[in-house]
Amino acid sequence: MADTPQPPGTLPPGTPPGTPPPGSAPAERPGNREDQQIHLTAVDEFLAWGKENSLFYLLFATACCGIELMQAGGPRYDLDRLGMIPRATPRQADLMIVAGTITHKMAGRVRTLWEQMTEPRWVVSMGSCANSGGPFSKWSYSVLNGIDKYVPVDIYIPGCPPRPEALIDGVMALRARVRRYRTLGERDREPLVVGGADAPFGCHFPKDAPPGARS
Amino acid sequence: MTVEATTPSGERMTLNMGPQHPATHGVLRIVVESDGEIVASCTPDHGYLHRSIEKIGECVEWPMVVPYTDRVDYVCAMNANLAYCVAVEKLLNTDPAAAVQVPLRAECIRVLVAELNRISSHMVAVGAMAMDTGAVTPFLHGIAQRELVNDIFEKLCGQRLTYNYVTVGGVAFDLYPDAAAEIARFLDQFEIEMRRFNKLITANAIFRDRCAGVAAVSAAEAIAWGLVGPNLRASGVDYDVRRDDPYGIYERLQVRVPVGQGFAGRRGKVGDCYDRFVVRLLEVQESVRLCRAALAMLPPPADGKPADPVGGFQADVKKLLLRPPKGEVHCRTESARGEMGYYLVSDGTKVPYRVRVRTGSFSAAGIFHHVMRGIFLADVVAVIGSFDVVVPEIDR
Amino acid sequence: MTVIAIGTAADGAPAGPGFGYTVDTLAAWLAGGQAPGAFATGVAIVVAWVVPMLVLVFPLAALGQIAERKIAAAIQRREGPNSAGLDGPLRLLCRAVLFFLPRPRQDRVFERLSALPVVRTVLATARRIGLGQLLADGVKMLGKEDIVPADADGVVFRMAPYLAMVGAFLPFCVVPFGHHLVMLESPVGALFAIAASGITVLALKMAGWGSGSKWSLLGGMRAVAQLISYEIPVGLAVAGVVLWCGTMDLHAIVGQQYRDGALTLLGWNALQSPFLLLLACILFFAGLAECQRTPFDMAEAESELVSGFNTEYSGLRWGMFAMAEYTEMLLVSALVATLFFGGYQSPLGEQWIVALPVWLSVPIHAVLLLLKMLAGFGLMMWIRWTLPRFRVDQVMRLCWLSLVPLCLLALLGLAAQLLCAGGATLGVPYGRLPARLQPDLGMVGHLVGWAVPLLLGGVVVRAARRRHGQMHPALRQLTGGAP
């Protein structure tokens, strides 16, 4: 298995699901590696464990992806398993899932909501409309092509709408990033694309997936 | 309990509900003038999800518009597809040379998926209204049922929410082998589940008192303000496009139309929030009956020949669809939120000249200003829920 | 019907600062024989008050929050939190204990430790029931940015959560957890409990006003209106029990509910008279309104007021409001249990517990009271995830037009019952029939006491139902009845 030629960018099998495919994230910057954290303390790691297991997401569903976000909170996929409850006010939310199309008229509000959230905060861009305007990027005059023009995005989840499993895959990738959050350490701001361009899209792979595909 | 529009304490406070507000379904913003508890006046503000579907309709070819109709009403996307495809077929039929005959099996599949999607759309509508009045559990039970419908649709056309399944001249794929059995199983367990759902929330005294007599819309008002669908029928107007202006094979299925009769009893009025809630639940029962009728009428598949007039699932429209005849057509179908009217203008080229879609939520949003005067702040939320407003249908 | 003489100083408690048996004995023991000084009293008070709080109430409130999410998940047919176990704290413990080892070695030790079968099963079950979820929430809130909105009133904004905690924890001083396990044996315990829980009103209004946002202002106004008006039914319900038991000392009230024989249950106040049962339900229902639980949670109604008075709160301040709410729920359940359902006494056979030595009977009593509190707690959560929310005017109409009249009716009935049937009251001098006029009807009086009010109640309910009208045929068909 190990010596079969791997397509570029795929991960060796057995890596934890949350880690980003090498192709999508830039080379690790020097200050970012585990043992080079200057203020690495056990308590910081424990605080990160707390943050990872209790990400309250902002109730912010605009379009079709909003319905998939509700389904992800519903009985079958249940984001509450991961400790994520929807909060109505940005003050009590750590994570903003921008689910759906953001038009120019709405863009300013997205920025205000992000500013009202309390640090440490993360942004997940769910769906192609939020990533890059999606099906409306070419012919629509009123749709903002990508919310990263207004707010810093941590995780991009492609799909129109992405399945709840893809959303949870994105959340697991975000949890991997939150696990590395150090209060005084340097935050990695590089955006990460779930199921990036070179890895096959989607998080649940048909049985006859190519050998190199992520498990 | 009539409360005059000017609040008793006199001084006004402007509250801004939305565009990100737990109760407004999506990005609907309402500026409320109130003294804190009683609403003096409210002005909705739209356009936060205006994706210009109608302008896109003038840039893409005829069959490419279908995926965008999914995104006009993503809660009930099958009906949205069906509305556009029936309109284009009617446009093609105006010229006898380009007439299109949809196979019987495709018509049955269309009714089947449209009614199933109406069920799952009403479950979200009814659940969201219950959540607006504070009961979270019915919403999650509603979503659980919606998941089962999503499974069926996923096997059918690969997508859970925006299906792009109904195409001009038929449907994209035939039913998978045990689709009929699976749908029948779903319908049986769904009826049992609905009884429990109704005991939990519909017959609940607190919920009934919360919605009884709130924002009652008389029949004349509903017609004048252009309400359609469940909102119109709850006000006592007995009109349903599937029965009174039938398309496809709806005239062969006896469509029974539930009408609002002041279900809330002593304190309720015809056309109040509770009536709209109950009419949707009665419509869900009708849809279950229609699904079973469509399953019974389903002819066996014509193995191999998609365009077979009886067993096929797709009429042969490839060359016809390239250039529909020049002219205009107005066509209406009954979506979950009422009459979805398409006005198509074709100039004989591959690209539509004008695609106009009139949706039920647009006129429902129009009546907010008229209806939400003198009610409580908590009722503003219940009224929005009762009109079952989906924001992309308003903003398109 | 023997009544154990539960005097305060009667059974030879040592002379102490007079705060009650527990504090006095502690102070005397600390002072080692001579009269306890200020320091010994202070330490005794702190230990007597802080230990029950930290050991009994605080963890229960914390576990309550986890239970709430698990119960909500069960009702909504979903899984509930099952990803936060105890692996995080265990890893921190390993790092702390093995501070001398380099990090990779510490990680290897942790892996080997968590691979042990016993530890693995403990970690797995903790993860499955979501034991670490509240710890994770608390730890995350610790790390959140501390925001005080610009146009907020700083001092008021910061004080509100602390006052909310005070209002929730203070009334626990008078709740007896065991024969002498009560922090403050005051002869006016019931009155103190109601008064102390009034502080929460102030805290909510401060939060509403202090946050400087319209939504929280509305939430604060609604909270004040609701809590103040529901103090009346709570007060009247407690007054009914005081009228029946003749004393306001919670310790004595619990003592009165003691009966010999297997079924101490029969001695409970709630089963003494239908009016007392009605008052028990009213106290529980009004208690729900006191802690703004559905169907009375308009103060923090998510769907209308975004998040009511705690819209602007984030991080640990918001956590304090949540902890105060859950502690208040425990307080209401404790009061209902103490006043109506026999406090710390076991329902079946109290005498064998009393016969046990003190160091065994007191913990058992405490556990029994905790179980009754948990029962009330679970009922509140069940109600929350089933019922929708009242509107503001319906809450007020319910309080003033139905709960208060019902309470007054119940008081009237109790007084009539006391006059004619001579209820089981400890010798309270005032207002009693002269002994010779007091017919001791015993069981017959008891049965008549139950039959007459129930008949009257049935007539009233049937009339109301007829006036309200039948359910619409379409609704009956929807809920599965005959169309």
Added chain:
Amino acid sequence: MTQAAPQFATLPFATLADRARTVCAAATSRTTDNGQPFLLVPAADLPALAQFLRDDAALRFDALMDLTGFDLLKYPKAETPNAIAVLYLLFSYRHRHRLQLRVLAPRELCTVPTVSAIWPAALYFEREVFDLLGVTFTGHPSLQRIMNPTDWEGHPLRKDYVYPDAYHGVAHLREGQHFETNPPRAGDPPPPAAAPKPPGGHA
């Protein structure tokens, strides 16, 4: 609840047009290119005709199902290409018959009298037609944009509309994103020969 199908006094288009002409003589009945009949009405006497259509016992058009419009600029062989057609799709719940009124508004002086006093549903429809097509409805109580932000220039559904290249200083397209000229965009750069595909990452 099986309802018997009630009978309706549905009138064909010809009788509807004749009765309408009794009130507004200038109304001419026309058909579209594929034979759909409609009534072409001059803008001036639209309110009077609308009032009559709604109040007349035999017509009773109590519902304005749709009020929309389209730009005739690029319609092949349109008689008045320099106009915007405003359509009124009327329906009568009482008699179950339909009628389409059409008013041609010239592009420069694009004003049509409002019918919101007769059918309140027109309040929102007229605001949308004003926003997307630029037809001002005189007498409308609050005629302002409903879809686009209030400071949006131009009316998007007109055939000669040019897409803006930025809004509030934020570029409309992403860097490296370019489309050929359909639809026309402001400041369209000449299409580059072949956009180099960025290595590894996706566009």
